[in-house]
Amino acid sequence: MTTPAISVKGLIKRFGEVEVLHGIDLEIPQGQVSCMIGPSGSGKSTLLRCMAFLEEATEGLIYINGEPLGFAPGPQGKPVRLPAARIRAVRSQIGMVFQQFNLWPHMTALGNVSEALKTVHGVRKSEAEERAMLQLKKVGLAERAGHYPSQLSGGQQQRVAIARALALEPKIMLFDEPTSSLDPELTGEVLNVMRSLAADGMTMVVVSHEIGFAASVGQQIAFLEQGRLVFAGPPRDVFNKPRHPRLDQFLDTYLDRGAAMLA
Amino acid sequence: MSWKLFELLVQASLYTVLISFISITIGLAIGIVVSAASLSSQRALSIPARTFVSFFRGAPLLVQLLLIYNLLPALGLNVPSVVAAIAGLSLCTAAYQAENLRGGFQSVPRGLLEAADMAGLSAFQQFRRIRAPIALRLAFPSLVNEAIMILKASSLVSVVGIVELTRMAQDLAASTYRPIELFSAAGLLYLIINWLIASGGSLFERSFRWGRP
Numbered sequence: 321m322t323t324p325a326i327s328v329k330g331l332i333k334r335f336g337e338v339e340v341l342h343g344i345d346l347e348i349p350q351g352q353v354s355c356m357i358g359p360s361g362s363g364k365s366t367l368l369r370c371m372a373f374l375e376e377a378t379e380g381l382i383y384i385n386g387e388p389l390g391f392a393p394g395p396q397g398k399p400v401r402l403p404a405a406r407i408r409a410v411r412s413q414i415g416m417v418f419q420q421f422n423l424w425p426h427m428t429a430l431g432n433v434s435e436a437l438k439t440v441h442g443v444r445k446s447e448a449e450e451r452a453m454l455q456l457k458k459v460g461l462a463e464r465a466g467h468y469p470s471q472l473s474g475g476q477q478q479r480v481a482i483a484r485a486l487a488l489e490p491k492i493m494l495f496d497e498p499t500s501s502l503d504p505e506l507t508g509e510v511l512n513v514m515r516s517l518a519a520d521g522m523t524m525v526v527v528s529h530e531i532g533f534a535a536s537v538g539q540q541i542a543f544l545e546q547g548r549l550v551f552a553g554p555p556r557d558v559f560n561k562p563r564h565p566r567l568d569q570f571l572d573t574y575l576d577r578g579a580a581m582l583a
Numbered sequence: 584m585s586w587k588l589f590e591l592l593v594q595a596s597l598y599t600v601l602i603s604f605i606s607i608t609i610g611l612a613i614g615i616v617v618s619a620a621s622l623s624s625q626r627a628l629s630i631p632a633r634t635f636v637s638f639f640r641g642a643p644l645l646v647q648l649l650l651i652y653n654l655l656p657a658l659g660l661n662v663p664s665v666v667a668a669i670a671g672l673s674l675c676t677a678a679y680q681a682e683n684l685r686g687g688f689q690s691v692p693r694g695l696l697e698a699a700d701m702a703g704l705s706a707f708q709q710f711r712r713i714r715a716p717i718a719l720r721l722a723f724p725s726l727v728n729e730a731i732m733i734l735k736a737s738s739l740v741s742v743v744g745i746v747e748l749t750r751m752a753q754d755l756a757a758s759t760y761r762p763i764e765l766f767s768a769a770g771l772l773y774l775i776i777n778w779l780i781a782s783g784g785s786l787f788e789r790s791f792r793w794g795r796p
């Protein structure tokens with residue numbers, strides 16, 4: 321058995337009094353695309369953000385390629401917080417792409433992609449920019465390298481954000497609704513970049529309302545509802561009938577809206 | 584008014600500009616540190632920072648100048664009065680700039696810092712590369728405003744014996760009995776300098792390429 325890329329163990333997340341994840345156990349296999357679907361407010365983003373330690377688990381542990389992220393099991397079973405440098409080291413295996421792109425507005429596309437290479441990894445400016453350029457080429461934006469985020473379309477900004485994450489050579493890429501804030505005609509260019517990344521064998525976790533993408537590219541589908549993992553498995557088990565009744569209901573609303581085409 | 588008098592006023596206004604410029608620069612450096620400290624989650628940092636801001640914003644600059652001017656020798660520091668003047672102006676503007684910058688820091692979207700977290704930037708690297716540059720750009724228009732305020736407020740340093748533009752006009756008015764001409768000329772010089780600061784500011788602001796192309 322190979323170690324899972326990510327394993328989530330007994331994850332409980334509360335915001336103040338409100339519990340939004342009620343004990344999630346989930347393993348993300350290596351080299352596959354895992355998609356998380358579920359109704360709005362079911363906790364998909366929170367789960368993904370816990371995997372990156374952008375959100376601290378209230379209880380439970382997260383392992384990235386076998387190493388604890390954020391908290392490690394302590395001597396008396398009580399988790400202990402790991403030092404910031406350790407968190408950064410484990411987190412460096414993960415790249416993340418956000419719904420709102422989150423590009424740094426005062427830097428060009430090239431600046432965004434080369435920033436961490438220069439600042440964190442001490443790579444010489446010329447070499448960092450060379451490597452950044454390579455990533456921009458991969459997402460088809462080499463000729464926009466000198467543009468500021470405000471001079472790029474949403475789809476282009478999201479592709480720069482993907483290039484920024486890839487420049488650090490992560491082993492795992494997390495996507496939180498990468499196309500939801502894009503005009504419909506721009507989602508394709510981003511999904512295509514993600515498809516080619518999947519074809520290269522990148523381990524990916526994708527939260528998405530693009531059921532079509534999940535069904536065609538996803539190799540694992542996790543269905544969340546009200547903070548619980550209702551169902552996880554390969555797409556043929558998930559989408560083919562007979563379906564889990566809750567999922568059926570969820571998909572129906574999507575199909576009704578014409579958001580996806582499923583056989 | 585004779586050319587000679589006007590020349591003396593221009594010379595004094597250069598002194599005004601120099602004192603103001605040094606104070607604003609020192610004030611900006613202190614302001615960045617104070618605003619960052621005031622936003623810290625550690626109370627040992629935020630409480631002194633906020634106290635500093637309330638004191639220097641709350642007491643009149645004139646009182647601060649006189650206090651510093653008398654306090655430094657009392658502490659055994661015999662410095663020229665221009666140092667006391669610059670110290671007073673710097674600390675006062677630092678408090679205002681810290682407040683402006685605090686607003687700038689708070690307007691940096693959280694997502695940008697989460698992206699920096701994911702890129703592996705340490706807290707200090709995020710401050711230097713993301714938070715401070717964005718906060719400075721956001722606060723820039725109010726910093727230009729503050730520079731104009733300080734230039735005008737610098738007329739108060741005459742109380743500690745600095746002969747800057749206002750004091751020079753006063754002295755010349757007393758010896759020539761031509762106060763209206765001299766104070767008009769001094770006012771005009773302030774106006775010109777402030778106009779230069781304001782236009783320089785908007786030129787510079789336009790050169791920030793982000794926001795809108």
Ligand SMILES: Nc1ncnc2c1ncn2[C@@H]1O[C@H](COP(=O)(O)OP(=O)(O)OP(=O)(O)O)[C@@H](O)[C@H]1O
Nearest residue numbers: 335338340358359360361362363364365366367497
């Ligand atoms: N920072 C927060 N503070 C308080 N409550 C939060 C916070 N973030 C999320 N929540 C709550 O947690 C629940 C799950 O939110 P989450 O964003 O994870 O859902 P989601 O499945 O990603 O939804 P969507 O599809 O709309 O993005 C929601 O009820 C939300 O209101």
Ligand SMILES: [Mg+2]
Nearest residue numbers: 364365366497
């Ligand atoms: Mg979400």
